[in-house]
Amino acid sequence: xxxxxxxxxxxxxxxxxxxxxxxxxxxxxxxxxxxxxxxxxxxxxxxxxxxxxxxxxxxxxxxxxxxxxxxxxxxxxxxxxxxxxxxxxxxxxxxxxxxxxxxxxxxxxxxxxxxxxxxxxxxxxxxxxxxxxxxxxxxxxxxxxxxxxxxxxxxxxxxxxxxxxxxxxxxxxxxxxxxxxxxxxxxxxxxxxxxxxxxxxxxxxxxxxxxxxxxxxxxxxxxxxxxxxxxxxxxxxxxxxxxxxxxxxxxxxxxxxxxxxxxxxxxxxxxxxxxxxxxxxxxxxxxxxxxxxxxxxxxxxxxxxxxxxxxxxxxxxxxxxxxxxxxxxxxxxxxxxxxxxxxxxxxxxxxxxxxxxxxxxxxxxxxxxxxxxxxxxxxxxxxxxxxxxxxxxxxxxxxxxxxxxxxxxxxxxxxxxxxxxx
Amino acid sequence: xxxxxxxxxxxxxxxxxxxxxxxxxxxxxxxxxxxxxxxxxxxxxxxxxxxxxxxxxxxxxxxxxxxxxxxxxxxxxxxxxxxxxxxxxxxx
Numbered sequence: 027x028x029x030x031x032x033x034x035x036x037x038x039x040x041x042x043x044x045x046x047x048x049x050x051x052x053x054x055x056x057x058x059x060x061x062x063x064x065x066x067x068x069x070x071x072x073x074x075x076x077x078x079x080x081x082x083x084x085x086x087x088x089x090x091x092x093x094x095x096x097x098x099x100x101x102x103x104x105x106x107x108x109x110x111x112x113x114x115x116x117x118x119x120x121x122x123x124x125x126x127x128x129x130x131x132x133x134x135x136x137x138x139x140x141x142x143x144x145x146x147x148x149x150x151x152x153x154x155x156x157x158x159x160x161x162x163x164x165x166x167x168x169x170x171x172x173x174x175x176x177x178x179x180x181x182x183x184x185x186x187x188x189x190x191x192x193x194x195x196x197x198x199x200x201x202x203x204x205x206x207x208x209x210x211x212x213x214x215x216x217x218x219x220x221x222x223x224x225x226x227x228x229x230x231x232x233x234x235x236x237x238x239x240x241x242x243x244x245x246x247x248x249x250x251x252x253x254x255x256x257x258x259x260x261x262x263x264x265x266x267x268x269x270x271x272x273x274x275x276x277x278x279x280x281x282x283x284x285x286x287x288x289x290x291x292x293x294x295x296x297x298x299x300x301x302x303x304x305x306x307x308x309x310x311x312x313x314x315x316x317x318x319x320x321x322x323x324x325x326x327x328x329x330x331x332x333x334x335x336x337x338x339x340x341x342x343x344x345x346x347x348x349x350x351x352x353x354x355x356x357x358x359x360x361x362x363x364x365x366x367x368x369x370x371x372x373x374x375x376x377x378x379x380x381x382x383x384x385x386x387x388x389x390x391x392x393x394x395x396x397x398x399x400x401x402x403x404x405x406x407x408x409x410x411x412x413x414x415x416x417x418x419x420x421x422x423x424x425x426x427x428x429x430x431x432x433x434x435x436x437x438x439x440x441x442x443x444x445x446x447x448x
Numbered sequence: 449x450x451x452x453x454x455x456x457x458x459x460x461x462x463x464x465x466x467x468x469x470x471x472x473x474x475x476x477x478x479x480x481x482x483x484x485x486x487x488x489x490x491x492x493x494x495x496x497x498x499x500x501x502x503x504x505x506x507x508x509x510x511x512x513x514x515x516x517x518x519x520x521x522x523x524x525x526x527x528x529x530x531x532x533x534x535x536x537x538x539x540x
Binding site for chain 2: 305
């Protein structure tokens with residue numbers, strides 16, 4: 027396969043019947059599949075074979091889905107392009123020569139290329155919505171707590187949610203119906219999704235819908251992206267929706283707060299990879315510290331090391347209050363801002379990504395610039411809210427995504443609104 | 449540039465805390481990048497103090513025995529094992 031969509035191609039058959047019978051699904055390679063290796067796009071877990079299924083995988087099987095492979099991804103979910111994978115970059119099937127977005131780039135590409143009907147990704151700061159936007163498909167980041175994270179290899183566990191991809195909003199909602207709901211293995215799950223019927227909400231009815239457009243999420247965005255965004259908004263207006271501008275002053279600080287929190291959590295979560303219980307083992311001799319440090323030097327790529335080290339720094343003595351505590355303040359501020367904006371509108375709309383897909387290789391050298399590309403998606407993870415990215419059109423032949431954000435557990439409303447576009 | 453500009457010794461120290469060996473090239477590259485990134489993180493100083501929601505509650509399950517992985521499954525991914533245990537290098 028020329029696009030390098032899958033790290034491992036393997037058919038895992040589900041139950042004989044169920045709501046997803048006859049449906050193929052690609053699963054991001056940081057979601058555990060019993061007996062099938064789960065690498066997280068890393069040399070560290072190149073040979074790791076989980077002894078159990080993630081809850082979402084059990085639910086896929088019970089629903090009759092056929093898993094067709096483990097999809098490529100940025101190493102441990104850290105990236106915006108799927109170029110940091112140890113197994114090589116994925117090409118964008120919708121815009122060849124460009125990145126598919128990240129970190130769930132393989133999952134979005136699988137749907138865009140027709141290699142799978144549906145796919146699962148994980149979204150810590152936009153990792154479902156970004157590749158959905160870049161590949162011209164639909165991606166949903168559920169409310170925090172709607173979908174079990176049991177069996178998802180943790181990176182930033184206070185931020186991340188597993189989310190579905192589909193060609194249409196209804197397709198993605200159908201997959202969300204299967205994976206949503208409480209789980210005894212994940213105490214952060216809630217009961218709101220237990221008897222969901224999100225697919226039925228995809229009626230495309232936006233008559234009377236009040237849409238808030240946060241001005242801060244349009245500032246600095248690429249001109250062609252902004253034009254495409256407004257064309258889609260005009261389309262929604264033509265179907266009876268109304269929009270007005272809203273302000274979210276806190277989002278100016280969301281990117282730095284997000285990265286401080288995500289890196290801090292990463293430094294803790296990735297401490298488990300020691301090459302003793304599992305993970306890459308080095309040939310180095312010496313004591314436990316020497317061997318451990320060598321295995322991690324060899325097993326982790328640049329972006330993973332960068333985030334573990336910066337997270338360790340942000341949590342170290344003398345810097346905790348300066349970075350981590352301030353980031354938590356910013357997170358609380360972002361939540362308040364969204365609550366306020368959503369009291370004046372049913373949903374909020376913005377471009378998903380402020381830029382069209384980068385060319386392959388274009389963006390890797392400057393990590394800070396790449397972090398800034400996540401400006402429109404990370405605030406939603408800080409606020410624990412649901413969001414959806416739907417195709418809005420193209421600029422210079424490259425896909426543009428429109429992001430809708432709703433109140434906590436407002437997935438039915440988001441799905442109803444987004445289905446007017448795809 | 450902040451008062452706490454990152455120097456190579458600091459990067460090496462953090463790498464030691466995080467148990468990641470770095471070669472000299474990596475230390476050089478990360479030193480420059482960390483200076484830029486941490487300077488950017490310092491704009492968090494502009495964030496006002498915010499009242500946080502106080503509705504957090506611990507979620508505890510009953511402390512009861514329940515099935516878990518058997519030891520063969522738990523050891524399956526270990527590079528080295530001995531007598532049903534993980535085998536690692538000496539601690540000191």
